[in-house]
Amino acid sequence: xxxxxxxxxxxxxxxxxxxxxxxxxxxxxxxxxxxxxxxxxxxxxxxxxxxxxxxxxxxxxxxxxxxxxxxxxxxxxxxxxxxxxxxxxxxxxxxxxxxxxxxxxxxxxxxxxxxxxxxxxxxxxxxxxxxxxxxxxxxxxxxxxxxxxxxxxxxxxxxxxxxxxxxxxxxxxxxxxxxxxxxxxxxxxxxxxxxxxxxxxxxxxxxxxxxxxxxxxxxxxxxxxxxxxxxxxxxxxxxxxxxxxxxxxxxxxxxxxxxxxxxxxxxxxxxxxxxxxxxxxxxxxxxxxxxxxxxxxxxxxxxxxxxxxxxxxxxxxxxxxxxxxxxxxxxxxxxxxxxxxxxxxxxxxxxxxxxxxxxxxxxxxxxxxxxxxxxxxxxxxxxxxxxxxxxxxxxxxxxx
Amino acid sequence: xxxxxxxxxxxxxxxxxxxxxxxxxxxxxxxxxxxxxxxxxxxxxxxxxxxxxxxxxxxxxxxxxxxxxxxxxxxxxxxxxxxxxxxxxxxxxxxxxxxxxxxxxxxxxxxxxxxxxxxxxxxxxxxxxxxxxxxxxxxxxxxxxx
Numbered sequence: 001x002x003x004x005x006x007x008x009x010x011x012x013x014x015x016x017x018x019x020x021x022x023x024x025x026x027x028x029x030x031x032x033x034x035x036x037x038x039x040x041x042x043x044x045x046x047x048x049x050x051x052x053x054x055x056x057x058x059x060x061x062x063x064x065x066x067x068x069x070x071x072x073x074x075x076x077x078x079x080x081x082x083x084x085x086x087x088x089x090x091x092x093x094x095x096x097x098x099x100x101x102x103x104x105x106x107x108x109x110x111x112x113x114x115x116x117x118x119x120x121x122x123x124x125x126x127x128x129x130x131x132x133x134x135x136x137x138x139x140x141x142x143x144x145x146x147x148x149x150x151x152x153x154x155x156x157x158x159x160x161x162x163x164x165x166x167x168x169x170x171x172x173x174x175x176x177x178x179x180x181x182x183x184x185x186x187x188x189x190x191x192x193x194x195x196x197x198x199x200x201x202x203x204x205x206x207x208x209x210x211x212x213x214x215x216x217x218x219x220x221x222x223x224x225x226x227x228x229x230x231x232x233x234x235x236x237x238x239x240x241x242x243x244x245x246x247x248x249x250x251x252x253x254x255x256x257x258x259x260x261x262x263x264x265x266x267x268x269x270x271x272x273x274x275x276x277x278x279x280x281x282x283x284x285x286x287x288x289x290x291x292x293x294x295x296x297x298x299x300x301x302x303x304x305x306x307x308x309x310x311x312x313x314x315x316x317x318x319x320x321x322x323x324x325x326x327x328x329x330x331x332x333x334x335x336x337x338x339x340x341x342x343x344x345x346x347x348x349x350x351x352x353x354x355x356x357x358x359x360x361x362x363x364x365x366x367x368x369x370x371x372x373x374x375x376x377x378x379x380x381x382x383x384x385x386x387x388x389x390x391x392x393x394x395x396x397x398x399x400x
Numbered sequence: 401x402x403x404x405x406x407x408x409x410x411x412x413x414x415x416x417x418x419x420x421x422x423x424x425x426x427x428x429x430x431x432x433x434x435x436x437x438x439x440x441x442x443x444x445x446x447x448x449x450x451x452x453x454x455x456x457x458x459x460x461x462x463x464x465x466x467x468x469x470x471x472x473x474x475x476x477x478x479x480x481x482x483x484x485x486x487x488x489x490x491x492x493x494x495x496x497x498x499x500x501x502x503x504x505x506x507x508x509x510x511x512x513x514x515x516x517x518x519x520x521x522x523x524x525x526x527x528x529x530x531x532x533x534x535x536x537x538x539x540x541x542x543x544x545x546x
Contacts (some may be wrong), residue, residue, distance in 0.1 A: 111545055163485055166534040167507035171420035178427050209507060211527065 004119055005047070007031045009039045009065065010054040010081070022108060026116070038067075050118045051078045052111070053098075055089045063092060070097040075125065077118035081106060155325055159212035166208055173201045214338040215325075229271060231305060235294055238275040239333035242283060246343025249288050253279075254297035264303055265373040270346045277339050278307040278366050284313025284330075285364060298372070305368045313360040322356065335391060405431040405449060406521040411441040411467065412456035412483065421454075426513070438462030442470055445478065451521045452501075454513075456483045457491050465495055472499040477527050479520035483508065 006028045008016050013034060013100045031048060033039040036059055051069060055062035066078055080093035080101035092102030099118040102111060130325060138363045176198050188194070239253050239327070246253050290310040297304045314322065321327045323344045328337030340354075347354050352370035408430050412418050415436055421431040433448055435441040439462055441453065453471060457464030468480055482503040484492045492503035503519040504513060 160485055163506050164417070168416045168420060170416060170507040171417055171424060173418050175424040175427065178424055182427075205507065213505070 003029070005029045005031065005049050006115065007033060007048040007051045008043055009033045009036070009051060009057075009062075011035060011057045012037045012200040019106075019108075019213075020109075020214070023115075023159065026112060032290060033123065034331055036062075036065040039067060040067055043069070043076070047073065048076055049122060050115055052081060052115070053078050054081045055086070055093065055101075055280070056083055057373065063089070064098065066093055066096050074121060077122050078304060079111075079114050079118055088295075091351065093346075132301060143380055150374075156215050159215040162208065162215075163212050166205060166212065168211075169201065170205050173198055173205065177202070205279060211336045211338065212244060214336050214342060225267050225269065226265060227268060229264050229266045231264060231271070232257050233262075234268060234272055234275060235296070236260075238272060238279055241276065244278040245280075246283050246292065247282065249286060251286050251289065254291055254293045256293055260296040260303070262296055262298070264268075266350050266370055270350060271370070274343050274346055274368060275307075278345050278368070281339065281366075282307050282309035282364070285309050285313075287312070290363075301372050302350045303370050303372060305370065306365060308365040310363040313362055314356070314358040314364055315360055319356060319358060323354075404430050404492045405429055406440065406517065407431045407433065408517065409433045409435060409444055409448070409450045409453045411438070411442065411459075411464075412452060413437060413459045421472055424510070425517075430517070434438070438464070438467035438470070440448065440466055442474070445475060450475075450478055450525050452517055453478060453480045454483060456502075456506075457488060458485060465491065465498070468495055468498055471505075477524055477531075477536050479524045481513075481516050481520055488507045 003300055004027075006023060008020060008023075008030060009032075010016050011034055016032055016034075020032060024030050024181075031042050033042050035057060036129040039053075041049070043051075053062050053069075055170045057065075059066075062080060066080065068080055069076055077099040078093070080090050080098045082093075082101055082103055087103070089103075090098075090103070093101050099121060100114055102114060130172045165259040176194070180188070180191065180195055180198065180338070185191065235255060235257060239255060243253065279292065281296070286292070286309055291309075293306070293308045295306045295308070297306070318327075318329065323340055325341040326337040327341075330337075344354055347370070348366055349369055352368060355369070357363065357367075402442060408425055409436075410418050410422055410425075410432065412421075413436055418434045418436065422434050425432045433442050433444055440457070444450070455464050455467060455471075459467075462470075462485075462511075464482060468482070471478055471480055475476075476499070479501040480495075480499070483494050483501050483506050484495075484503055485506055489501045491503075492500075495503065495540065501523060502516050505518060
């Protein structure tokens with residue numbers, strides 16, 4: 001009975017004192033209160049596990065105190081003490097949420113036993129609640145994962161279907177463009193209006209095409225190509241590729257790759273796509289000036305690739321939605337809202353994960369953690385199976 | 401320079417696409433034939449001396465890859481450009497291993513298409529030229545020996 005905080009509430013100190021002494025010997029931490037008011041004061045000070053509460057007290061009655069405890073401290077168990085021949089009070093107490101009642105004079109061993117049972121119940125309740133919270137959390141995650149998955153399947157299907165009519169529109173627009181350029185149409189009335197309209201169609205086609213292609217890029221999952229991949233080389237390449245755009249905005253790109261072993265067993269093409277996306281995002285996040293730091297850290301089994309910018313940052317409410325397809329804060333036509341969605345999918349496929357920390361006005365840091373080898377990847381795979389197993393159990397559990 | 405029209409066969413089950421694409425190609429001076437299935441494509445090849453086939457991979461019935469295999473079996477020097485959806489680049493790669501000249505993602509860019517058509521036509525011309533020369537040589541040699 002270690003660490004059990006027990007509160008004795010009785011108006012008779014003569015009754016409390018010997019009981020306190022004996023209970024103390026059994027290892028309980030004992031607190032005392034001579035009235036309902038005192039009891040409230042003690043409990044406001046610090047939580048207690050079990051209250052042994054006399055029913056008959058001047059001022060606040062035991063039943064009133066019980067009601068107050070149950071209202072404010074649901075986790076605290078209460079054992080009522082009633083005068084003999086007033087079992088009615090005890091029953092009333094149980095109705096109001098007391099754990100049990102004992103009749104005075106109290107048999108000491110009996111009381112200790114009851115306290116033990118009360119503590120046990122409160123432990124079970126706490127466990128149940130923890131379990132319920134865990135389940136609720138897992139279910140929430142499961143719902144969002146499933147939603148994302150089905151959203152992905154649906155949108156890629158749509159993208160496929162849209163590409164065909166899009167090809168027809170494109171051909172038609174290009175045919176019109178070609179005809180407008182012919183000598184026979186040199187003096188066509190309102191020719192520039194037609195050209196303008198065709199131009200709008202062409203721009204819109206490009207925009208739609210970007211969306212469908214990005215979506216479908218994500219579907220290309222069967223042929224993940226694993227090879228020895230040197231992240232140092234990949235980073236250098238990607239940075240060079242993005243350097244021009246960064247320079248035009250006066251952004252400095254710093255590489256901090258020293259001391260880390262950047263050789264991993266993974267898919268270089270997909271990692272290049274992730275890196276390129278992260279860098280493009282970082283550049284987009286910065287109005288002008290500022291720094292982007294690309295760094296690499298490693299452990300035996302993992303590498304952590306970080307892209308950190310000093311840009312505008314991401315508000316908290318957006319962070320939750322950042323991996324959802326079509327979520328974008330850019331104006332229509334500028335961003336598809338698919339970049340991070342696709343990147344997240346790729347990273348997961350490679351056995352890794354993306355973590356984001358961001359402060360509005362300060363900047364954002366994307367950390368991509370990747371397994372160094374396929375074996376490490378396999379470890380994560382096992383965990384994944386375990387998670388799926390747990391999820392299925394929760395799902396199939398009729399009690400919840 | 402006078403452009404010698406290439407004989408292009410467009411094969412796609414999307415009829416509107418075939419129509420617009422062929423109109424545009426005709427406008428740029430090519431000689432265009434159309435087919436809406438793999439089977440129709442093979443029939444057309446028996447009737448016309450086609451230079452380049454532009455072939456959609458995804459078609460009901462006989463699909464692009466099957467059609468391609470058949471084309472290459474019957475007419476090895478006819479060049480084929482594959483049209484593919486973005487999600488099916490692997491299939492395009494497979495197709496090129498089977499002898500296709502190149503591939504284009506749908507919706508394809510007009511300039512890229514023009515370039516690839518040009519390239520395919522050139523490769524076929526060169527191949528035919530080599531065959532002609534080889535034939536001449538063999539004829540000459542035969543003539544000299546006898």
